[in-house]
Amino acid sequence: MLTNPFAFPILSTLCYLPLAGAFFIMFFFKRSWTGLIKVFSFVVSLVGFALSLLLLPSFQAGSSEMQFVEKHSWIDAIGVSYFLGIDGISLVLVLLTTFLSAISVLSSFSAVTVRQKEYYASMLLLETGMLGVFMALDLFLFYIFWEVMLVPMYFLIGVWGGERRLYAAIKFFLYTLFGSVLMLLGILALYFLSAAPEFGIGKGTFDFLELSHLVLPLKPQLWLFLAFFFAFAIKVPMFPFHTWLPDAHVEAPTAGSVLLAGVLLKMGTYGFLRFCLVLFPEASRTLSPWMVTLAMIGIIYGAFLAMAQSDMKKLIAYSSVSHLGFVMLGIYSLTPQGLSGAVLQMINHGLSTGGLFLIAGMIYERRHTRLIAEFGGLSHKMPVFATFFAITLFSSIGLPGLNGFIGEFLILLGAFRAKFLYAAFAVSGIVLGAAYMLWLYQRVMFGSCDNPKNQILRDCTLREIVYMVPMIVLMFWIGLYPKPMLRLSEASVNHLHKIVQTAQPLR
Template sequence: MFLTFVTFLPLLGAFALAFIPKENEGTIKQAALGVALVDFVLSLGLWMGFDNSTHAMQFEFSTSWIGAWGVNYHVGIDGISLLLYVMTTFLTAFSILVSWNVKKHVKEYMMAMLALGTGMLGVFIALDLFLFYVFWEFQLVPMYIIIGVWGGPRRIYAAVKFFLYTAVGSLLMLVAIIWIYFVVEDATGVFTTDLIFITKHLDVDLGTQKWLWMAFFLAFAIKVPMFPFHTWLPDAHVEAPTAGSVILAGVLLKMGTYGFLRFNLPLFPHASYEFIPFIATLSVIGIVYGALVAMVQEDLKKLVAYSSVSHLGFVMLGIFALNEYGLQGALLQNLNHGISTGALFFLVGVIYDRRHTRLIKEFGGVTNYMPKFAICFMIVTLSSIGLPGMNGFIGEFLILLGMFQVNKMYAAGAALGVILAACYMLWMFQRVMFMQSNNPENEKLTDLDLREKILIAPMIVLIFWIGLYPKPFLKTFDASVSHLVTIVSPDNFRPGKIGGSHASTKIDKALKKIEKQTHKKSH
């Protein structure tokens, strides 16, 4: 019940805001921030009460929702979802403070933000396919509104594109969900959409698994977004208001990677295994392509958006290493990307607020006028590149380590992305911060104010915390990740199925090796 309360608190807050007259903008903003902060603190309570030693669902709650169909309201949290959940409440509060200066329709804005919060939180805790789908689609609407109403000049185009792209993928997933529903009913005689039950009893041949896997893949790959499904992302990021971009990068994209971890891997382990080359190839292309495109961008936000495509490629690569290093790295990198890219979008927003432009060539010599801003920007940039001692390094290192054990070529390709990231980020930093500019506008720039300092401080703390002492984070993943690795290891596919497959022997051997290592570790 506590989990449900924390999840729905923002939505309740949104309803409450409806009763405040829209002239009282100050009260509305404070109330929204208050609700979001309380929710964040409560979610920290979940983290405190979380038991690291088990992969089982915690804070679980289940009750019948649509009895005639066997649909349950079943929620719970495990090592995979916990930190994403906490990050969501954190970034919701963060975004509300980021948008403190929003000018038009403040009340509607805050209500949309809070409603979005509940939608996103719901996605991470739903343990019923039907419920998951409801949350998954529900969060589309507030985000669509946020981009479409408070966005830039091409906001309507971007908002509709965002909505339709996501809808295509998720509706095909819906077909797969209904299909699974009947398959499980055929096998067990039980009508249910309960994820835990289905994970246990779904037993389909590899061909069917592949189809179902593809349906889920499409929904999540669009969300992540993986190359070549990423074209909505730059539009959405560029047009969205700063807070929208922060949420988009920090949480919405993570819903895609989370989907792979929660659904594709455990439901279709064999298909996932077979699709390793497919995903790895797309990821490496995404990493390199995203980095190259980012390099030539003239708009700061677009640059960060394309860097997201590249970073999320890393996360996908980590997931589909299907071993402990890879998964740990992917989960950590999920958080890292939320922090670093969220902070980057915020910082870009800071100078956009002052100059009303994001074109790199407009800036130059900003260090002279905004020294504190420049330091923060430097730290965040370096964290995004993956400098040792900062968060990005740990995540990328683990991912590369994991992938290296599976296939050296993919790992090498991805490593190229690390180098390219340094290129485009540092080059951008140089042009914005150091190069002399003839534009007198820049001389009027003022440094960070108190609100902005308060906002950037926790981000910087997190960057170093994860970079220097990632253990508390990795520990929460540990049990769930080991469990997931056993599910997807080829030894555990049900007998009779592995024989017919054409699994490449290389990967097979590599996975066997990892298996042995994990066994050794556990002894």
């Protein structure tokens, strides 16, 4: 555990800065000051991104310890503390969150025209919730952030969403809540097990670092794994818990989809990495064939579903199911390559799928439809847009030279080392992925531009270019020189791998 080298609590500042911004907007800005509200929330999210970059120079990448730690007593009577800290895995996700939040805010300037004050406040509130999830090291605190984050997302979908937004919003909330409450039971059971003297701690605690010393017999591990599994698997979403995702994605406003795909889904995979592997290593090993099976079904089934879609956003949503299947495959291959590939692929998916949703949003803003059949031949009318779309798409497919390739390659390597069959199945997922993505591009961008409504489409505006360029740059950067990104999480991933492979259950 490394203490915070800054003179101020940097993680708390980073986490609550958006919250403060949201309060400021709610209570001090008039509804009609839309321009000011937009600029203000963009500045707040940008400052958040800058603050998260400030973490980089003082982050010790060689250490798997929790860093920038803040710990204060909160509810002493039951061992709950206010405990924040990040390691390499959380750091990259924090960076992803602040980066995508700023981009999403910028992308909403023209897309959102009603109730802008509440919109930007919700966006900032959501950022606080997401950052808290990645920083919390106390399970009680983690659970609070995990749940709090549902509320602004519910509003983003329900107020600013598409036609079936009401249905999608409550479906999203109920599905995720169902998983969360089971995790709550798991957290409680863990607390009482930690209080029992025979399991190595002997004092009830919610402190993740202390709980990681818990040595449990296999059977309770399996039950607890199951309790956490529901929460995380629904969030990822793993097959067969993915049915909320297409609805939420299609109905959410563009920025909501970007954050949903880019960050919220990562909370599920992060949960598996951070909690399931460390707290229940034996159970993770025992269940890994099952987890991999679900992941592979997700990869292939998601790809087939994506292929059959006529709605652009729905296609991207199902492609997420497939891609997140890859991440889960990497995690439960339980090899160092698979794990670090999974961490990298979490970032990659955030960039590429986030990017694809931004692209879909641009088209929707112009045409107010997302039906693939409505388009065709756009590449002549919108060359800049076509370039952005192509690069993002190739990043999503995993073309060498772009970020997706590195992540998928590492995951396949890990899967191959775990079992040949895993890799064989996963590769077919990549082929299918290329198929539906390229087909999408072909149908939308190539051919002749027959539809008169498409004749008058304008190319990207300056603002759109401003938020797409950083995404593209990152895609190339990770694709061509992934080392710095991999190095950030390397030590943590190796540490994780060591825990999973060496921990012995209580006999």
